[in-house]
Amino acid sequence: MQTPATYPAARMRRLRRTRAMREMVQENGLSAGDLIWPVFIRDGNGVEEPIASLPGVNRLSLDRLLPAAERALALGIPAICLFPYTAPDLRTEDCAEAWNPENLTNRAIRMLKAELPELMVMTDIALDPYNANGHDGFVVDGQILNDETVDALVKMGLAQAEAGADILGPSDMMDGRIGALRAAMESAGHRDVAILSYAAKFASGFYGPFRDAVGAGTRLVGDKATYQINPANREEALACVARDLAEGADMVMIKPGMPYLDICRAVKDRFQRPTFAYQVSGEYAMLMAAAQNGWLDGDKVMLESLMAFKRAGCDGVLTYFAPRVAEILRK
Numbered sequence: 001m002q003t004p005a006t007y008p009a010a011r012m013r014r015l016r017r018t019r020a021m022r023e024m025v026q027e028n029g030l031s032a033g034d035l036i037w038p039v040f041i042r043d044g045n046g047v048e049e050p051i052a053s054l055p056g057v058n059r060l061s062l063d064r065l066l067p068a069a070e071r072a073l074a075l076g077i078p079a080i081c082l083f084p085y086t087a088p089d090l091r092t093e094d095c096a097e098a099w100n101p102e103n104l105t106n107r108a109i110r111m112l113k114a115e116l117p118e119l120m121v122m123t124d125i126a127l128d129p130y131n132a133n134g135h136d137g138f139v140v141d142g143q144i145l146n147d148e149t150v151d152a153l154v155k156m157g158l159a160q161a162e163a164g165a166d167i168l169g170p171s172d173m174m175d176g177r178i179g180a181l182r183a184a185m186e187s188a189g190h191r192d193v194a195i196l197s198y199a200a201k202f203a204s205g206f207y208g209p210f211r212d213a214v215g216a217g218t219r220l221v222g223d224k225a226t227y228q229i230n231p232a233n234r235e236e237a238l239a240c241v242a243r244d245l246a247e248g249a250d251m252v253m254i255k256p257g258m259p260y261l262d263i264c265r266a267v268k269d270r271f272q273r274p275t276f277a278y279q280v281s282g283e284y285a286m287l288m289a290a291a292q293n294g295w296l297d298g299d300k301v302m303l304e305s306l307m308a309f310k311r312a313g314c315d316g317v318l319t320y321f322a323p324r325v326a327e328i329l330r331k
């Protein structure tokens, strides 16, 4: 970096004087094309069910998902990511609903790809919405089984690819799942299905409202510390990213987002591959709660928080704010 001249030759305020000048020298940009919109789906018809801890976010039945997705596409959002709220009787210890070709997610994928082929559909691969105990993997005697879970995740991913998913999002943090999924996609002829790995996923308190939304929160026995990363660890997160890229991930994600911008920057600098952050449910809830109390300007902090991801090196962000942001950016 060139050392700036000293005052008064250097007056940093010269380039901040007018809006035109500020825009001309702006270093980073945010556009609708950077956004992936996470959406919660449920069964039924005509249902838009509010989620108390995520103000403004609803669980949508598939007939309501379609117009919402259509609007997202019209606003320039390239992808939506589906998260199912599974009916209670379909949550079992063997998690068999996860790879049912006719499950809610797979039906949603087929509908979206038939009606809106240009909109990319991303999925979540983990057992928690189908598991009786809320964990991302099989639980036996209080242990989360790794390799048995990977086999199940592969079946789940294959069913999603078969239904037409464009991007698979393994969020489970089992070891070896990226390699196993990539090999399965190759041999099943799904060569162009992309994998966006939840590579640096931390054991975070910020997932609370999400677990309410998919109905896994009250069921969860214990915590996820034996598979998600300790929030104190940076080198471990980088090792996970390196491993997932080596196993065939096309893109990687850091999650949560705002408290982990240092990891975003480190991942982009070190690997120079497509890098995404997930601005998770708790981050959304915290900004919305303050905005609803009149303590923060909601739109302003929303845009600022998303620009921060771009500045930290991310290529894009998963955010519940996506439609709102895209609407503002269109004006």
Ligand SMILES: NCc1[nH]cc(CCC(=O)O)c1CC(=O)O
Binding pocket: 124, 125, 126, 127, 128, 136, 171, 172, 206, 207, 208, 209, 210, 211, 224, 279, 280, 281, 282
């Ligand atoms: N595999 C589950 C999964 N996929 C995405 C999220 C969190 C997303 C959010 O909080 O918005 C979680 C929660 C968890 O790991 O408990």
